[in-house]
Each structure stands twice: as C-alpha cells, then as structure tokens.
Amino acid sequence: MLHKWPLHQLDVKNAFLNGNLSETVFMEQPPGFINAKFPSHVCHLKKALYSLKQAPRAWFQRLSTFLFQIGFSCSRADPSLFVYKPNSCVLYLLVYVDDIILIGNDDAMIRRFITRLHHEFVIKDLGKLSYFLGLEVTYTSTGLFLSQAKYAHDILTRTKLLDAKPMPTPLATAKNFTTQGTLYSDPTYYCSLVGTLQYLTITHPDISYAVNQVIQFLHAPTIAHFQSVKRIIRYVKGTLAYGLTFSHSPSPSILGYSDTDWARCIETRRSTYGYSIFLGGNLVSWSAKKQPTVARSSCESEYRALANTGAEIIWIMHLLRELHVLPPDRPTILCDNKSALFFSQNPISHKRSKHIDIDYHFVCELIAAGRLHTTFVPTTLQVAIIFTKSLPRPQFESFRTKLRVSPPALCLRGVLEIKIDKDLKRSHDLLN
Missing domain, CATH: 3.30.420.10 (Ribonuclease H-like superfamily/Ribonuclease H)
Structure with missing residues (x-):
C-alpha cells in the first residue's frame, strides 16, 4: 500500500477444470454416463478433474502459461506472484489456487487485463478486495487495516469461550513448558485448536510466541498445555477486533x-x-x-x-x-x-x-x-x-503497540459509520 493503489479481487470458477494434463490418465466411466455399447471401456482424460492429484499443478501451469504469453514474469522470491511492467505501467498479480488479487498503477490497463482474463477463463470479478482467505481488509485514509475478527469469533464459538473472561496477555509471566504432567485426553482436538491459532497469527503476531510454545507438544499434550491454549483463546476474546495497520510511507x-x-x-x-x-x-x-x-x-x-x-x-x-x-x-x-x-x-x-x-x-x-x-x-x-518470552502486561502492551497491532481506528466518511459488535465492545471494556 506504499502507493495507495486499488486492490482488486477475482475468483476463477471451476479452476481445476481448466488444466491440461500432460500425463496419461484413465478414468472409469462415471455413473449415469456409461456407454451402453462399451460398458467396460475407460475414459482417457485430456483435462484435469477435481480430486485428481495432478489437477492443482495442471491448473497453475495453464494460468502461468497464459500470463507469460501476455507479458507477465514470475517472481523468483514467490512463485505465486506475477509482475507486469512494460514501461511505466506496473501490475502485480497474486494467485492462491483459484483466488486472485490484482493491483497496479493503471486503472485502464487493469480493466483491459480483466477483460482478457474473462475471455480465457470464467472469472468472477469480486470488485474491491475486502475479504480474502479469512482476512478482513478495511481501507483507511492512510492505508489498510487487516484483521481476522470473524475467524477469531469462530474459534471462540467452537471452544464455547464466548462468555469467558478475557485475559490481558497470552501467557503468564515467566511461563515454562515441560513434558511432565497428566496427558490430555483428546490430543486431536488439541492439535486442531493450535492449528487454528497458528493461522490467526497472520494478523495477530502478538500471540506468535505463545502459539510457538504450545505447538511444540502436539505429539503428547498435557492438561497444563491445554490450559495454556485456553488462556491464549481467552486473550483473543479480549482482542477480537485487533489487527495489523499498514500506512503509506x-x-x-x-x-x-x-x-x-x-x-x-x-x-x-x-x-x-x-x-x-x-x-x-x-x-x-x-x-x-x-x-x-x-x-x-x-x-x-x-x-x-x-x-x-x-x-x-x-x-x-x-x-x-x-x-x-x-x-x-x-x-x-x-x-x-x-x-x-x-x-x-x-x-x-x-x-x-x-x-x-x-x-x-x-x-x-x-x-x-x-x-x-x-x-x-x-x-x-x-x-x-x-x-522470545512472556512479558508482564505493561511491557506486553507497549511492544504490541510498536508492532502496530491495535483495534481499528474510528473514522468519518460522510456520515458517522461506527458498527461495533456488542460482544467485542463488552470484551474490550472488561479487559481495560
């Protein structure tokens, strides 16, 4: 967001069906489409199908080939990133399976590219980027605000901790983890919770250390480890609306x-x-x-x-x-x-x-x-x-602010548009 360029979101419908297979793949005739004359014959696939292990690679190959033909180059640092820069025009395209984010400095060129993409694939233009893989994008006067409030709310709902008292920090001060203790009865559930918290660190770097500590005991979690996971979730309860702020520099x-x-x-x-x-x-x-x-x-x-x-x-x-x-x-x-x-x-x-x-x-x-x-x-x-360590509340909040992890800033846009969920507001009041 260094240049305040607009972000566009696109979705490719039935993306995996666009991939061309380079390997020889046969498939049994699907039920309801069996040839009466040749019921024992099999189908020779020319294009990929969903659930086929070659489908993701075939789709990406098809998309990247198309982008190369119109002048894009693939990033060496990130193979899912493509850059188009003929002269002063710059376009960046980021692809995740069938979801595409497009940004550039030339609106006319962006519209022409989307039209050309429509001719090649079945594309749904979702307009301005607002929600991507669980990340909520809010535009401010100075940049962007990224959060995962809905995703965090789903975690609390799943763990039945929506009404729990929020905690001021993810871990107790000077907390040490060991393998000693009574084993937790459901390690699969423990692994699932830790995995969801790990994805939450995308916009909540303040819980990264705590998640790193509890993730080291996935093979044999104890009751103490599970209690630590619950404390992290209770901390998330008090910071549901928090996220990362990105501003123009x-x-x-x-x-x-x-x-x-x-x-x-x-x-x-x-x-x-x-x-x-x-x-x-x-x-x-x-x-x-x-x-x-x-x-x-x-x-x-x-x-x-x-x-x-x-x-x-x-x-x-x-x-x-x-x-x-x-x-x-x-x-x-x-x-x-x-x-x-x-x-x-x-x-x-x-x-x-x-x-x-x-x-x-x-x-x-x-x-x-x-x-x-x-x-x-x-x-x-x-x-x-x-x-690297669990900190007392004053230090933790100070460094959290320096990471630019905070609640969304209130802003005026014509009329006052402030919509704060009652649960989020009550949690914030309890924490402070």
Missing part, C-alpha cells in the same frame, strides 16, 4: 529487530529466537521459533538469530527488487547483545567462536559488502522481545 526503509532468550527450554536447553522486520514502519515479517541446536553462550544464540533475520531480510530485498520498489538505503538489524554485534562486524577466529557453524558467518559477508548494517538497541526498545 513516502521513503520506506527496511528495519529488523533480532532477539533470543538463551536456553529458554528447561528440558533441552535450546534457545528461543524471534525477529520482526518493518518496511516503512509497517510490520511485514516476524517469527518466533526454537533454535534447532543448543547454543553454548548467549552470544552464539544471538548471532544465530542475527543470521536468520539477515536471511529473511535478503529474501524481502529480492522480492522488493522484483516489485521495483527496493529502498535505496541498506537495511539495518537492531540487536541488544553487544558481543553478537561485535562478532558480526569483526569475524575474528579464536577459541570462543570455533564452535559456531560456518553457515552463520554470511552475516559478516553481508556487512562487509555494505548490504546490511547492524547496530545496538537497548532491551527496553527491543521489539522482537515479544517473540
């Missing part, structure tokens, strides 16, 4: 925060790391994960987190370059560990660093080449800390 730059909680897991002693990456002040990427190996020092765990953050930033830069909106300034990573920063800027080989995998040293190369910059940030301003 005249001079966007890439800024990343990297942090770890050394040896957080008391059983495996593996560290939890997290990062948050902003583009023009808008949160575009974040993560909360457990490191795959044990770090022998906090410096090592922080340095590994720097490497992961750097890798994500490089991917974002590749994507922005293909979108022709790469910022001129080099990206910056902020870290609160001075030893890790020193090691990233001064790759000196000595006894204290021999154990660090050589794969992580590419951060030094990026810094030496001038493609990346690292600098120190105090822990009190370390935004990524919300992805």
Whole structure:
C-alpha cells in the first residue's frame, strides 16, 4: 500500500477444470454416463478433474502459461506472484489456487487485463478486495487495516469461550513448558485448536510466541498445555477486533529487530529466537521459533538469530527488487547483545567462536559488502522481545503497540459509520 493503489479481487470458477494434463490418465466411466455399447471401456482424460492429484499443478501451469504469453514474469522470491511492467505501467498479480488479487498503477490497463482474463477463463470479478482467505481488509485514509475478527469469533464459538473472561496477555509471566504432567485426553482436538491459532497469527503476531510454545507438544499434550491454549483463546476474546495497520510511507526503509532468550527450554536447553522486520514502519515479517541446536553462550544464540533475520531480510530485498520498489538505503538489524554485534562486524577466529557453524558467518559477508548494517538497541526498545518470552502486561502492551497491532481506528466518511459488535465492545471494556 506504499502507493495507495486499488486492490482488486477475482475468483476463477471451476479452476481445476481448466488444466491440461500432460500425463496419461484413465478414468472409469462415471455413473449415469456409461456407454451402453462399451460398458467396460475407460475414459482417457485430456483435462484435469477435481480430486485428481495432478489437477492443482495442471491448473497453475495453464494460468502461468497464459500470463507469460501476455507479458507477465514470475517472481523468483514467490512463485505465486506475477509482475507486469512494460514501461511505466506496473501490475502485480497474486494467485492462491483459484483466488486472485490484482493491483497496479493503471486503472485502464487493469480493466483491459480483466477483460482478457474473462475471455480465457470464467472469472468472477469480486470488485474491491475486502475479504480474502479469512482476512478482513478495511481501507483507511492512510492505508489498510487487516484483521481476522470473524475467524477469531469462530474459534471462540467452537471452544464455547464466548462468555469467558478475557485475559490481558497470552501467557503468564515467566511461563515454562515441560513434558511432565497428566496427558490430555483428546490430543486431536488439541492439535486442531493450535492449528487454528497458528493461522490467526497472520494478523495477530502478538500471540506468535505463545502459539510457538504450545505447538511444540502436539505429539503428547498435557492438561497444563491445554490450559495454556485456553488462556491464549481467552486473550483473543479480549482482542477480537485487533489487527495489523499498514500506512503509506513516502521513503520506506527496511528495519529488523533480532532477539533470543538463551536456553529458554528447561528440558533441552535450546534457545528461543524471534525477529520482526518493518518496511516503512509497517510490520511485514516476524517469527518466533526454537533454535534447532543448543547454543553454548548467549552470544552464539544471538548471532544465530542475527543470521536468520539477515536471511529473511535478503529474501524481502529480492522480492522488493522484483516489485521495483527496493529502498535505496541498506537495511539495518537492531540487536541488544553487544558481543553478537561485535562478532558480526569483526569475524575474528579464536577459541570462543570455533564452535559456531560456518553457515552463520554470511552475516559478516553481508556487512562487509555494505548490504546490511547492524547496530545496538537497548532491551527496553527491543521489539522482537515479544517473540522470545512472556512479558508482564505493561511491557506486553507497549511492544504490541510498536508492532502496530491495535483495534481499528474510528473514522468519518460522510456520515458517522461506527458498527461495533456488542460482544467485542463488552470484551474490550472488561479487559481495560
């Protein structure tokens, strides 16, 4: 939304039936359409059908071939993204199975493209993007507001927690998870709930750390783990209307925060790391994960987190370059560990660093080449800390605000249009 271009949503009807099969596939004659003269014959399929394992690949091949023919190019960073840029005109097309989002700077070119797409496939023009894969899009005077209020409401309805008292934070302060305890009686239900919460993190990055913790026990959840999941859902109850705000930025730059909680897991002693990456002040990427190996020092765990953050930033830069909106300034990573920063800027080989995998040293190369910059940030301003540990309520709310996770802003459009669901308002009042 850097240029305030309009977003269009399209839907392809019977998308999988458009795919042409390159393999030899036979099918039994369907009931009601059996040839009386040749009842034992089979059908040789020329086009894909639903439930055929080749159907998704065949459909995407058909669509991408059509887009290539009219001048689109496929992104290397994201194969579901296509870019059209003949001259000053720019069009971006993002496809997810049969759902398409189209954005560009030329309305006339967009209309011509949609008309041409109509001639090739059966397309339903859904107009301005408002609801996409559970994400609700609200347009503001400065940009976009993304939320999953309906999806979150469905979770509460399913778990029968609509009338539960909301919690101020997803997890209790200094909460530690272990495998000890009485096993939960329905692990399938536990896995299902955690999976729905994981999808909710698309617009609720504030629950990413909590979801990462409970997702580590899918194989054998305990009653304590299930209680933690219920606490997360009760937190969601109080933040149903919350979402991510994206606003216009005249001079966007890439800024990343990297942090770890050394040896957080008391059983495996593996560290939890997290990062948050902003583009023009808008949160575009974040993560909360457990490191795959044990770090022998906090410096090592922080340095590994720097490497992961750097890798994500490089991917974002590749994507922005293909979108022709790469910022001129080099990206910056902020870290609160001075030893890790020193090691990233001064790759000196000595006894204290021999154990660090050589794969992580590419951060030094990026810094030496001038493609990346690292600098120190105090822990009190370390935004990524919300992805590495459970925080007290004041700190949690402060960092949540810095992530730009908040309720929708009230706005005036001709007449006052404020429609707040009674359940959402009551939950917000209880929480505050």
